[in-house]
Amino acid sequence: MTTLEFTTDRVEPMPAEQREELLSMPGFGSLYSDHMVTARWDAAHGWHDARSRPLAEFSLHPATMAFHYGQTVFEGLKAFWRPDGQRALFRPEDHARRFARSARRMAMPELPEADFVAAVEALLRVDGAWVPRTRGHSFYVRPFMLAAETHLSNRPAEEYLFAVIGSPARPAAGAEPKPIRLWASPEYVRAADGGTGTIKCGGNYGGSYVAQREAVAHGCDQVVWLDARERRYVEEVGGSNLFFVEGDRLVTPPLSGTLLAGITRDSILRLAGRLGIEVAEEPVALDDWERGCRDGRITEVFACGTARAIAPVGHVVTPDRDWPTGPAGPVTRRLLKALLDIQYGETPDEFGWLRLVGTDAQEAPR
Numbered sequence: 413m414t415t416l417e418f419t420t421d422r423v424e425p426m427p428a429e430q431r432e433e434l435l436s437m438p439g440f441g442s443l444y445s446d447h448m449v450t451a452r453w454d455a456a457h458g459w460h461d462a463r464s465r466p467l468a469e470f471s472l473h474p475a476t477m478a479f480h481y482g483q484t485v486f487e488g489l490k491a492f493w494r495p496d497g498q499r500a501l502f503r504p505e506d507h508a509r510r511f512a513r514s515a516r517r518m519a520m521p522e523l524p525e526a527d528f529v530a531a532v533e534a535l536l537r538v539d540g541a542w543v544p545r546t547r548g549h550s551f552y553v554r555p556f557m558l559a560a561e562t563h564l565s566n567r568p569a570e571e572y573l574f575a576v577i578g579s580p581a582r583p584a585a586g587a588e589p590k591p592i593r594l595w596a597s598p599e600y601v602r603a604a605d606g607g608t609g610t611i612k613c614g615g616n617y618g619g620s621y622v623a624q625r626e627a628v629a630h631g632c633d634q635v636v637w638l639d640a641r642e643r644r645y646v647e648e649v650g651g652s653n654l655f656f657v658e659g660d661r662l663v664t665p666p667l668s669g670t671l672l673a674g675i676t677r678d679s680i681l682r683l684a685g686r687l688g689i690e691v692a693e694e695p696v697a698l699d700d701w702e703r704g705c706r707d708g709r710i711t712e713v714f715a716c717g718t719a720r721a722i723a724p725v726g727h728v729v730t731p732d733r734d735w736p737t738g739p740a741g742p743v744t745r746r747l748l749k750a751l752l753d754i755q756y757g758e759t760p761d762e763f764g765w766l767r768l769v770g771t772d773a774q775e776a777p778r
């Protein structure tokens with residue numbers, strides 16, 4: 413049961429021809445659909461004022477608490493176009509649950525899961541024409557929440573703003589995805605026990621960019637994060653989880669309390685089980701990773717997350733050594749195909765991961 417009623421205020425949609433032109437090369441993250449969905453929370457009213465409305469700037473006072481104390485959380489999920497004209501959201505209920513968990517950890521109000529899903533659906537209903545029809549492309553949905561109270565006190569805010577925007581996205585991975593290079597930072601850590609590593613709050617990312625810069629300076633694409641205690645065990649990569657193909661097993665670091673429980677990670681674990689691949693959640697030490705690659709035990713490594721689906725890892729660089737971790741192999745490819753086939757409706761959705769959102773009568777004609 414949803415508690416919020418969404419009102420709709422429509423903008424004149426972008427002319428179809430212009431939209432289709434933009435959709436032919438969407439890139440990632442710089443193109444937005446016509447509308448956004450917003451809702452507000454305060455102690456007196458709870459969640460209220462839920463609307464889909466034209467995408468526009470927010471007007472916020474300089475003393476808005478989110479600017480100063482960083483109470484911001486977000487999610488990222490995708491919608492896919494299907495040949496039958498419907499759009500499919502991938503595991504929105506799981507994203508809703510994680511969003512609520514993130515809010516709880518940041519002392520923010522929880523948006524009921526059904527309202528989160530209804531908000532995402534409301535955006536898809538008004539902007540369904542923005543879901544690219546090319547296989548591989550998708551519509552990236554970004555729900556987020558911020559402390560909207562105007563006050564300089566250092567305490568949880570008493571007013572919040574929730575919003576959902578959408579951005580058409582190019583293929584996450586082509587048929588031959590380019591392997592990425594990873595930098596193991598000797599200095600910086602992403603998350604420690606008891607911290608915020610298990611949730612999607614803005615500060616986790618802002619705090620990681622200095623290491624990301626270091627990675628780029630060393631010719632790498634992303635950082636591979638090590639545990640904060642010993643700098644010994646591998647945790648995750650940038651905004652993705654990590655998998656190793658070791659012998660005939662698929663191994664991923666356990667949810668130790670410092671890494672993000674990726675929904676793609678969970679999907680891969682379940683798909684692998686379905687494909688008859690043995691899976692294990694076990695700590696992986698950086699040294700064992702190197703040894704495993706050198707002695708041929710580890711044959712494939714890949715990163716996974718909503719934005720990129722699956723990206724093979726080709727190389728690891730540390731300050732004093734580096735090693736190749738193999739090209740995209742058959743297991744990586746099989747899992748990527750199995751995931752995409754479900755998302756694009758080409759195999760039955762046996763896990764019940766897809767939520768279909770019908771087309772809107774008022775949608776611009778195709």
Ligand SMILES: *Cc1c(COP(=O)(O)O)cnc(C)c1O
Nearest residue numbers: 651652653672674675676717718
């Ligand atoms: C979002 C995210 C992931 C991947 O999660 P998905 O649910 O698969 O998109 C992994 N690690 C971090 C740090 C993230 O922010």
